[in-house]
Amino acid sequence: MRRTAILSFTEKGTGLNLWLGEKLREAFPETEIESYAVSRFAQGTCRPFTSVSDLMRELFPGMDGILFIGAMGIAVRSIAPFIEGKDRDPAVLVMDELGKYCVSVLSGHLGGANEWCREVAVCAGARPVITTATDCERRFAVDVFAAENFLKVTEIGKIKEISGRILEGKMVGAVAEEEISGPVPDGLRVYSIPASLPDAAGIPDMEAGNPDIEAGIYIGYNKTAQPFPITLHLIPRDLFVGMGCKKGIPFHELEAFLNRTLEQRGMDIERVRGIYSIDRKKEEEGLIRLAYKLRVPFVTFSEEALRKVKGEFQGSAFVEHTVGVDNVCERSAVLGSEGGELVVPKQAENGMTLAVAQKKYRIRWTWQAEKRSDKDSAEE
Structure with missing residues (x-):
């Protein structure tokens, strides 16, 4: 919260x-x-x-x-x-x-x-x-798994397809572009296939027409991959957006600026994990609304915290004189990502600036039910 x-x-x-x-x-x-x-x-x-x-x-x-x-x-x-x-x-x-x-x-x-x-x-x-059925039955819940691992669920309606099959005792498939650590939850069958695979080819059970694998999840950036008849795509939220702007810049201008910047670089906006800026912008309505629209946190940092960020940044004497730090967007993106790589350097347009840092994501086969005690179960 x-x-x-x-x-x-x-x-x-x-x-x-x-x-x-x-x-x-x-x-x-x-x-x-x-x-x-x-x-x-x-x-x-x-x-x-x-x-x-x-x-x-x-x-x-x-x-x-x-x-x-x-x-x-x-x-x-x-x-x-x-x-x-x-x-x-x-x-x-x-x-x-x-x-x-x-x-x-x-x-x-x-x-x-x-x-x-x-x-x-x-x-x-x-x-x-x-x-919630999956909580009561202590079964894998794909939406909790996604939330805890900062994965964007792209097709909300397919969650019930996955959860329903697991609750019925059927196997659900899983394909990931990166390795997932931890024990695989009951009800899931994990396949190792190339990230670029566009369909079910190469999955033995699917080729054999195994009726147990009717649906599955795909974790990665390829939203067109369809390894299962019903495929729920989970996109890693690995982009951290640092933003600055003049006071009162309208929300729609900030949103268009961000969309345009990401699209030009082939980055999906669904990968954004948060919006970051300097604390004097914590009440900036446009930035607050942008974060809400994306359903991501809006976090601000003090001048001192931003100055301490290590790296090479596009400094501006005017910005430093105005807000006390030579660069807001690049420093806040890197700080927000906790040391991620600056993949989009400072972009400026009509009183707005932004930069994007990326941090390699790590995923674990964990979900909320693992954290519960027997006492919790009895009380519910």
């Missing part, structure tokens, strides 16, 4: 709201947590609201997570008009006002609600309630 909200509707619920908010801020200092309470019960750091529908209209599009302290019905009716899709909706949880149960309601996997549910439950001393 990066930006989350806690909502309460009663006096007791507001007390839990304030207490839990402090616990979560202490446990997750990097997360921005906002507390809201119905006007008549608002106190302390809780911001008052009168209409939950109006509040959801404001919060739902920009939040990473929303925790309702109250009845499930209130939460469901409140978010229903704003739900768009599992790859765009925030994680939504519901907790009773006594803090006994924490329920994962929406965006359990891609939105991270299931993992967040466990984290909140630990802080509150509550029981996590998670109903």
Whole structure:
């Protein structure tokens, strides 16, 4: 979670709201947590609201997570008009006002609600309630696997094709352009084939017409590869975009600039893992909206942190005089990638600058169910 909200509707619920908010801020200092309470019960750091529908209209599009302290019905009716899709909706949880149960309601996997549910439950001393089939059955969940390994799911609708077969006990295939470490999960059969393979040729089981391999996942950059009749493509998010701009540059201009820069170099925008800049740009609406549109974090760094980045950068005396560091986009891209290679040097256009760093991705056959204890399973 990066930006989350806690909502309460009663006096007791507001007390839990304030207490839990402090616990979560202490446990997750990097997360921005906002507390809201119905006007008549608002106190302390809780911001008052009168209409939950109006509040959801404001919060739902920009939040990473929303925790309702109250009845499930209130939460469901409140978010229903704003739900768009599992790859765009925030994680939504519901907790009773006594803090006994924490329920994962929406965006359990891609939105991270299931993992967040466990984290909140630990802080509150509550029981996590998670109903996702793959979690309950302790089976491999492709969307969790993708989220934990920074892989972009390109065909959301095919997730159910993969998960459904695994839950039915059928084998699902997997092909990756790079080696994947760790034990292969039950239900998956991994094949080693060239990254450029366009179809199922070369896979013995497919050539023999093995009915067990009806669907599979392809991990890599080749979105046209079709090694299985039903192929779900997972694209590594290995590009880190550093950006700078004059104040007030419209979102659509920043988006077009980024799209154009990547397209000219044959880079897919779905590979972007984050947008990075200097901290004086942390409130820049265009950059914030761009990151939200891509569903990636927007991270800013201090002048001091950027100055310490090692490497050769296109320095500018004017930029250094203005913001305190000679180059924002290249330095922030490299810092955001934690030492990645600068693959697109500084590009400038109409008051905007950007640079791209790339870091080799590493993937493990891990997914959320591995982290759960027997106690978690019993409670759910």
